[in-house]
Amino acid sequence: MKVGILTLPLVDNFGGILQAAALYRVLSVMGHHPVLLKKKFWRPASQRLVGSVLRKVPGHDLGKVRSMAKARDRHIPFLDAMMPNQAGPVYSRDDLERAARRLGLDAVVVGSDQVWRPDYIEDIDTASFFLDLPGDIRKISYAASFGKSEWTAPHRLGEVRRLLAGFDAVSLRESSGVDLCREVLGRRVCTQTLDPTLLVDARFYDEIIGPGEDRAPYVLNYALDPSAGAKAVLSGDFDGPAQGLDVRTLTLDDGADTMDVPSWLRAFRDAAFVVTDSFHGTVFSILFQKPFVCFGNQSRGMDRFTSLLSLLGLEDRLVLEAAALAGLEAEIDYGAVLSRLAEHRAASAAFLEGALAPVPVDA
Numbered sequence: 001m002k003v004g005i006l007t008l009p010l011v012d013n014f015g016g017i018l019q020a021a022a023l024y025r026v027l028s029v030m031g032h033h034p035v036l037l038k039k040k041f042w043r044p045a046s047q048r049l050v051g052s053v054l055r056k057v058p059g060h061d062l063g064k065v066r067s068m069a070k071a072r073d074r075h076i077p078f079l080d081a082m083m084p085n086q087a088g089p090v091y092s093r094d095d096l097e098r099a100a101r102r103l104g105l106d107a108v109v110v111g112s113d114q115v116w117r118p119d120y121i122e123d124i125d126t127a128s129f130f131l132d133l134p135g136d137i138r139k140i141s142y143a144a145s146f147g148k149s150e151w152t153a154p155h156r157l158g159e160v161r162r163l164l165a166g167f168d169a170v171s172l173r174e175s176s177g178v179d180l181c182r183e184v185l186g187r188r189v190c191t192q193t194l195d196p197t198l199l200v201d202a203r204f205y206d207e208i209i210g211p212g213e214d215r216a217p218y219v220l221n222y223a224l225d226p227s228a229g230a231k232a233v234l235s236g237d238f239d240g241p242a243q244g245l246d247v248r249t250l251t252l253d254d255g256a257d258t259m260d261v262p263s264w265l266r267a268f269r270d271a272a273f274v275v276t277d278s279f280h281g282t283v284f285s286i287l288f289q290k291p292f293v294c295f296g297n298q299s300r301g302m303d304r305f306t307s308l309l310s311l312l313g314l315e316d317r318l319v320l321e322a323a324a325l326a327g328l329e330a331e332i333d334y335g336a337v338l339s340r341l342a343e344h345r346a347a348s349a350a351f352l353e354g355a356l357a358p359v360p361v362d363a
Contacts, residue, residue: 015280038088107138117147169355220271
């Protein structure tokens with residue numbers, strides 16, 4: 001099948017970029033022909049024109065237009081290499097249908113990441129992310145995320161319920177998303193699947209990173225919103241594998257904004273211990289089998305952490321306050337974790353294969 005992939009706009013979100021690349025690879029291995037549909041949030045044509053001018057005028061950064069364009073452009077070589085089939089830009093629902101028709105798409109897969117989080121998408125983008133497309137195009141969500149356990153846009157409820165009813169297959173990234181679909185949005189037939197980054201193993205990411213290793217053993221600090229607990233670990237007030245090691249800090253304000261994707265991945269792969277409050281920081285700590293501690297980030301949404309860690313038997317690695325650090329000195333049994341991961345990976349791949357299986361034609 002020719003399959004379009006629709007996700008949040010890929011700017012400088014490393015996790016967002018990698019989940020799209022992983023899904024593209026999985027679909028390719030399954031024998032399909034994926035196309036990344038380059039979604040852009042809708043803006044009036046006049047505003048787009050002003051933005052295109054501002055990004056070209058040197059000596060200023062009004063509205064951070066130039067810096068955001070620079071961040072986005074830094075990842076273009078990676079995106080082109082990992083996902084060579086691309087189409088867009090897709091600003092609106094009409095753009096989406098035109099692209100699907102022009103490309104002859106058999107299906108569109110929306111996901112993963114927080115593509116269904118109301119405060120991440122504007123009202124006008126609802127029709128795009130909930131695939132308001134003609135019935136002859138198969139509509140699938142793979143590991144879509146609401147970000148929270150409740151529906152926070154009551155004025156969109158009717159539209160979303162109607163559009164979800166037209167999906168051919170629905171899967172959510174979090175168990176709370178499954179409950180939300182069934183109990184609030186009227187979609188009873190749905191299931192939970194892994195984030196696409198977990199559909200492939202570490203060899204896929206080693207291929208991206210390339211040869212070579214990083215510097216001497218270090219603690220990787222990737223905390224988007226530093227907490228007292230993270231500071232306790234990094235200052236040495238935690239009797240565990242992080243003690244006595246140099247700290248390498250990587251935040252969106254100090255390092256990650258100038259890194260490329262392979263370098264970002266290498267920072268996780270070559271760390272001796274990881275301190276993070278990032279969902280995909282947690283994912284790559286697990287994939288690279290690192291001892292880690294994840295500090296719950298209430299403002300960014302807790303469900304994605306609790307859902308993933310409970311699936312893999314790692315609930316004890318999630319900490320809400322410094323006082324809960326006791327007991328994290330124990331090693332992680334990655335044999336058991338990888339066994340659980342393999343089981344969920346197989347089930348998730350089976351969902352995707354089934355959603356894209358040829359539909360029998362009655363004789």
